[in-house]
Amino acid sequence: MVDLQSQYQHIKADIDRGIQEVIESAAFVKGPKVSAFQANLEAYTGAKHVIPVGNGTDALQIALMALGLKPGDEVITPTFTFIATAEVVALLGLTPVVVDVDWETMNMSLDSVRRAITPRTKAIVPVHLFGQCAEMEPLLALAHEHKLYVVEDACQAIGARYTFSDGTTRQAGTMGHIGCTSFFPSKNLGCYGDGGAIFTNDDELASSMRAIANHGMVVRYHHDRIGVNSRLDAIQAAVLDAKLPHLDEYIAARQRAAAYYDRAFAGNEHILVPGRQKESTHVFHQYTLRLIGVDRDQVREALQEAGIPAMIYYPVPLHMQKAYQDPRYREGDFPVAERLAACVLSLPMHTELDEEQLNYIISHVIEAIKK
Numbered sequence: 107m108v109d110l111q112s113q114y115q116h117i118k119a120d121i122d123r124g125i126q127e128v129i130e131s132a133a134f135v136k137g138p139k140v141s142a143f144q145a146n147l148e149a150y151t152g153a154k155h156v157i158p159v160g161n162g163t164d165a166l167q168i169a170l171m172a173l174g175l176k177p178g179d180e181v182i183t184p185t186f187t188f189i190a191t192a193e194v195v196a197l198l199g200l201t202p203v204v205v206d207v208d209w210e211t212m213n214m215s216l217d218s219v220r221r222a223i224t225p226r227t228k229a230i231v232p233v234h235l236f237g238q239c240a241e242m243e244p245l246l247a248l249a250h251e252h253k254l255y256v257v258e259d260a261c262q263a264i265g266a267r268y269t270f271s272d273g274t275t276r277q278a279g280t281m282g283h284i285g286c287t288s289f290f291p292s293k294n295l296g297c298y299g300d301g302g303a304i305f306t307n308d309d310e311l312a313s314s315m316r317a318i319a320n321h322g323m324v325v326r327y328h329h330d331r332i333g334v335n336s337r338l339d340a341i342q343a344a345v346l347d348a349k350l351p352h353l354d355e356y357i358a359a360r361q362r363a364a365a366y367y368d369r370a371f372a373g374n375e376h377i378l379v380p381g382r383q384k385e386s387t388h389v390f391h392q393y394t395l396r397l398i399g400v401d402r403d404q405v406r407e408a409l410q411e412a413g414i415p416a417m418i419y420y421p422v423p424l425h426m427q428k429a430y431q432d433p434r435y436r437e438g439d440f441p442v443a444e445r446l447a448a449c450v451l452s453l454p455m456h457t458e459l460d461e462e463q464l465n466y467i468i469s470h471v472i473e474a475i476k477k
């Protein structure tokens with residue numbers, strides 16, 4: 107699905123030098139590499155504060171911990187996403203309220219959010235799924251009207267840009283009260299282990315989240331609240347700092363590959379290409395097809411036989427997961443998410459796909475669908 111080896115070869119000298127510097131400085135935790143990357147990421151995203159943490163799931167957990175929510179408070183999340191989005195809500199004793207998604211963009215449906223708001227709702231966690239921003243402008247307006255926090259799960263969408271009706275453009279993760287991202291190796295800005303970051307423009311939230319990520323500590327060994335231990339290590343920061351200057355190039359390479367797939371599949375009655383939302387760019391963390399009237403397992407097997415990995419993100423919506431069984435929800439409640447779970451197939455998508463590889467993948471997909 108990804109080719110991290112070839113990507114490394116192009117910037118090997120920078121990455122190796124960065125890692126070497128960390129080893130020689132022996133500043134493995136915190137230190138100058140982490141601060142340098144933090145500052146560079148602030149400059150890139152336009153977020154006032156970037157807080158580096160251990161991974162994307164921690165970022166989401168720390169964000170929710172900073173909001174001062176109480177058990178039973180409701181947090182709205184889409185049912186079609188990676189489990190981490192709702193996992194941290196449940197883990198903190200808050201109540202996840204799941205909503206359906208849009209068939210075209212596969213992002214949270216605004217109508218479903220509107221219907222899910224109750225007097226107990228405290229926050230909304232939109233997910234910018236597969237690299238395209240959710241409908242942020244109307245969502246932010248809705249949140250404002252009901253005095254709700256918005257915590258963006260931008261783990262798949264770093265670098266995606268959303269344009270508001272007044273012409274201003276903001277990056278994924280910097281539009282709500284808090285944004286969270288992941289640097290898991292296969293993410294669009296990936297390190298060589300685990301990593302994540304939190305974005306906010308709010309000074310107060312920034313200082314609480316910094317404290318929470320550091321055992322709830324502001325003054326050394328004085329703990330003002332219960333926190334966690336979550337930090338980006340310096341070797342990962344060195345890798346990320348070497349890759350960040352190339353992020354826009356990487357995004358452009360993914361977008362070129364996506365456009366190539368789009369053209370090749372246009373007009374095929376069995377293949378729907380990813381729907382686009384005009385306000386947002388799409389950074390294609392995944393290129394996800396919807397297969398209509400074909401046996402998906404058979405297509406996937408045929409691709410596998412040709413040496414082409416294809417993945418199902420995500421086969422089971424949250425409300426149908428064993429650990430999240432809830433008398434409020436049953437199969438059939440979220441028809442779009444359930445239909446997507448049954449028909450999506452993500453093709454290889456990364457920065458190193460060339461025309462020959464794309465043609466190989468495309469011809470095998472079209473061949474497999476005919477069978």
Ligand SMILES: *Cc1c(COP(=O)(O)O)cnc(C)c1O
Nearest residue numbers: 161162163188190261262288290
């Ligand atoms: C990857 C991902 C996460 C979690 O990030 P980790 O760094 O793996 O903890 C959360 N939400 C979404 C949508 C993701 O894709």
